[in-house]
Amino acid sequence: MPDFIERIVVLDRRAFGQKVMEWANGAPIPGNLEEAEQQLTGIIQFPLPSYIKDMNFIKTTKDIWTIKIPPADMLQDTRNRIDANDPPYDIQPFYYDRVNGDLEDDHELFEFRVGDYTCSLCT
Numbered sequence: 001m002p003d004f005i006e007r008i009v010v011l012d013r014r015a016f017g018q019k020v021m022e023w024a025n026g027a028p029i030p031g032n033l034e035e036a037e038q039q040l041t042g043i044i045q046f047p048l049p050s051y052i053k054d055m056n057f058i059k060t061t062k063d064i065w066t067i068k069i070p071p072a073d074m075l076q077d078t079r080n081r082i083d084a085n086d087p088p089y090d091i092q093p094f095y096y097d098r099v100n101g102d103l104e105d106d107h108e109l110f111e112f113r114v115g116d117y118t119c120s121l122c123t
Contacts, residue, residue: 004086005077008052009045010119013092014108016043017115029057044119092116 010016019039023029030036033055037046060066082089094112097103103112 004081005074006049006051008048008119010043010115011045012043013094013115013119014111015115016040016119017111017113019043020114020118021111023057024059029059030055 030039033048033052036044036055040046058066058068078089081087092112094103094109094116098109103109
């Protein structure tokens with residue numbers, strides 16, 4: 001079995017989305033990893049992967065198109081995972097919930113999506 005790059009584990013994407021919305025609306029943004037852990041305990045699994053040494057918040061504006069380029073090694077790692085089918089490449093469960101009618105509230109879906117796309121490395 002190949003060695004895969006350890007990933008950040010989001011325990012609650014909806015809660016993460018809600019936290020991101022709070023930051024967007026002026027709540028204090030963590031200044032370091034310790035502050036992030038204080039704000040995100042129970043939402044993100046800690047400790048974070050050992051390769052993470054710092055953090056970077058990018059607060060976008062509507063007049064600047066911001067494109068986040070994922071790390072090449074993580075893209076390749078995902079390709080390797082797909083090739084190994086370990087685990088099968090899947091989308092987040094809330095999308096299935098929405099399609100199946102188990103997630104009817106658009107606000108809830110929106111919170112999940114914000115939590116998903118703001119922390120994802122597109123991998």
